[in-house]
Amino acid sequence: MSAKVIQTDRAPAAIGPYSQGIVAGGWLFVSGQLGLKPATGEMVGEGFGDQARQALENLRSIVEGAGFALTDVVAVDVFITDMAQFSVFNNIYAEVFSEHKPARAVVEVKGLPRGALVEVKCTAFRGA
Numbered sequence: 001m002s003a004k005v006i007q008t009d010r011a012p013a014a015i016g017p018y019s020q021g022i023v024a025g026g027w028l029f030v031s032g033q034l035g036l037k038p039a040t041g042e043m044v045g046e047g048f049g050d051q052a053r054q055a056l057e058n059l060r061s062i063v064e065g066a067g068f069a070l071t072d073v074v075a076v077d078v079f080i081t082d083m084a085q086f087s088v089f090n091n092i093y094a095e096v097f098s099e100h101k102p103a104r105a106v107v108e109v110k111g112l113p114r115g116a117l118v119e120v121k122c123t124a125f126r127g128a
Contacts (some may be wrong), residue, residue: 008065011058012036015113016128021062028066028124032079033058034116042083048085048117049092054081056096063124071100079119089118 006021007066011033014020021030035044035051044054059123060070072096073103086106112119 001004005016006062006066008028008061010038010061012038012041017039019093021066023066026126028063028068028072028126030062030122030124031067031127032119032121033062034079034085034112034114034119036114043116048080048082049088051097051116052085052089052092052118052120054116055116057091059120059122060096066124068124068126070097072126073100073102073122074125075123076104078104079094079109079112079122081109081112081117082093083108085117 003020006023008020011020014031018031021028033055035054036042037044038058038061038102042049044050063070063073078089080086089106
């Protein structure tokens with residue numbers, strides 16, 4: 001099985017030695033996405049809600065850029081710097097994923113790259 005690197009300019013370029021996503025077999029692995037604007041690579045703002053929404057839109061762009069859909073996402077991992085923002089994230093997440101409900105973990109972390117308040121990554125599967 002060979003792996004295919006996913007790269008789309010609809011999401012921010014990787015800020016380190018990694019790929020936006022990798023497809024292997026029927027699986028898509030999307031690297032953690034911050035609330036960065038794709039065009040500039042700058043943080044969308046200092047507010048948690050704006051960053052969360054942008055991080056999820058970046059994730060969606062990579063998923064769709066790989067030829068998958070959000071309904072193919074089977075697991076989502078979320079890292080936030082303040083668990084008090086959990087309900088804010090849930091509301092935005094519910095808007096983005098709608099009726100589809102992948103498995104998910106949300107953990108509080110001390111810090112994230114570029115001073116971000118939230119980072120989101122996912123795994124998707126599309127059967128042959």
